[in-house]
Amino acid sequence: MKQSILVMGGGVIGLSCALELQRRGHRVTVLEINRCGGQASGAAAGMLAPYSENLESPDAFFRFCLQSLRLYPDWQEMVKKVSGRNFEYTNSGSLYIAYHEADLLALEGRLLWQQQFGSSGSILEGDALFRLEPNLSRNVRAALHTPEESHLYAPHYVSALEQACRLTGVEIHDNLGKLSVTEWRNEIAVQSADQRSFSADRLLVCSGAWVQELSDTFGLRIPVYPIRGQICAYEVEEKPVRHMVFSNQGYLVGKENGTLVCGASEDVAGFDTSVTDKGIDRLRKWNKQAFPFLENKIPFHRWAGLRPSTQDGFPLIGSLTGASHVAFAVGHYRNGILLSPATAMLAADCVEGKNPSEFNQAFSPERFGRRG
Ligand SMILES: Cc1cc2nc3c(=O)[nH]c(=O)nc-3n(C[C@H](O)[C@H](O)[C@H](O)COP(=O)(O)OP(=O)(O)OC[C@H]3O[C@@H](n4cnc5c(N)ncnc54)[C@H](O)[C@@H]3O)c2cc1C
CATH class of the missing domain: 3.30.9.10 (D-Amino Acid Oxidase, subunit A, domain 2)
Structure with missing residues (x-):
């Protein structure tokens, strides 16, 4: 069923998830407090290197990274086609x-x-x-x-993602300043510093290193x-x-x-x-x-x-058990560019309530327990 979805955060993760959800037929709005791609995503070296980044063992994180690398050839081609923008993508x-x-x-x-x-x-x-x-x-x-x-050229990739989002109909509101989630238990309502209100059926939190600010709102420990x-x-x-x-x-x-x-x-x-x-x-x-x-x-x-x-090196990707219309996709540490396609697929599946994947448990946003 077609849903309206608010995505909080316009970094590589928020934009990738927004693009995937919009392409699946949902109505997506991205809310960004600053400028899309203006934080970690625009600063990245753009390496897509699951083997070099995972030295110890083939754990769930490595397997997720590898899955994402394999999605990249088709994904980056789609982003280029939809956005009409080219960016460097090199198999060096x-x-x-x-x-x-x-x-x-x-x-x-x-x-x-x-x-x-x-x-x-x-x-x-x-x-x-x-x-x-x-x-x-x-x-x-x-x-x-x-x-x-x-590897790819991260600033150009992220700006192509933003353009692809806009051209597929994602509404992007940036430079919003502080945002507050004022309602999430039944429906979703978010308010900006200048008192603009945004509402939707579902919420996907993609606010990168700032996500811990939402611990109190959701009563969750979010050690990011x-x-x-x-x-x-x-x-x-x-x-x-x-x-x-x-x-x-x-x-x-x-x-x-x-x-x-x-x-x-x-x-x-x-x-x-x-x-x-x-x-x-x-x-x-x-x-x-x-x-x-x-x-x-x-x-x-x-x-x-x-x-x-x-805290444990794994991202938080998934919906909340008691409120399945609220989901997270955060905590990608050194590999958010690499993980953008796999996260977009997994987070979109979670938002749509699809069958659990092998990663749901390892990446559960609730695995650190409740706050207080
Ligand atoms: C120097 C450096 C090099 C890197 N190199 C690589 C690499 O080679 N390969 C790789 O895969 N990864 C690399 N990374 C890691 C990668 O950049 C991150 O994992 C990735 O960018 C995280 O994406 P994100 O969208 O979660 O976070 P961000 O890009 O930080 O985006 C989060 C967005 O949310 C916004 N925001 C914050 N709070 C709120 C709120 N309450 N509401 C709405 N919006 C909010 C922020 O303004 C920001 O725009 C590198 C990182 C750095 C710093």
Whole structure:
């Protein structure tokens, strides 16, 4: 049945869910306190890297990330077609580098379980590695090469999502300032700072690192915290880094527009999105070790965003048991860009009350219990 749905939050998650729900025939309104894509989503490096981001085991989070990577080829094509906008989407593959023998053992362990989950990865050493990534430091002992991993240009992707939403009929209200959920037990009512009222049959909360503000409203513990990511970019010529290159210190990814993006710190700084010399200097130190040609290069651009981190590392995606017309899709931490298509599908299914998926329990928004 066609429903009216309010989506709170116009980041990559809110916009992806809104687009999917509108395409399924619902009437969707996005409410954004600021500017769509103006927070974590616009700050992201855009890596779609489930294997490089999940080092330990094939848990529910890894499987969800992998599902999302596999949805991407069709999803991004749909977003481009519907929005009429192009954005970079590149299957560069990735290299996870190791400097020491002990780290190589860890890579071999990862490769073993990741091969069982579709990775065609391999460990590369010596000439084979340097042929693939010629400017890599000769101090690198080996790397785990994962050809399946891709990346996109996040700011353009998010703005294409916004345009796709508008063109399919999603109503977007931005720069609303503070929003209050004034009614949710039976029907949904939300009020903006300037006293505008919005009502609907259903509510989907996608407010990223700010979701904890709604704990009192819903009487729920929502342990989602902002973790600042400081990140920078160099101007380069002729793509000197061909793959996404990861280590336990950071990552580098070359973009079509001639920039080399290097991220990212993980600091606890509340909701402060300023960039510090200390944060960027730490990244630069690592960059030079991995790619000596960066020795004297200074990043031309530095920025930061707030990743929505959760207490157990899993996102909160699902409806409330006692109020199934209220759902959440938050807490994607380092992987919200990667997870946008899979979250859009899962959250839309939850909003429509469809059969539970294998992820419902692990990602339940109520798993941390009630407040107080
Ligand atoms: C430096 C950095 C690099 C990253 N790199 C990658 C990467 O390479 N790959 C990847 O997959 N992920 C990456 N991430 C993570 C990714 O950016 C996040 O997981 C993702 O953007 C989260 O999306 P979101 O929509 O939940 O949050 P956001 O983009 O923060 O959007 C939430 C929105 O909700 C709005 N809002 C807040 N409160 C309310 C309210 N009460 N009502 C309405 N609206 C509200 C905010 O203004 C904001 O626009 C990176 C993050 C950072 C910071």
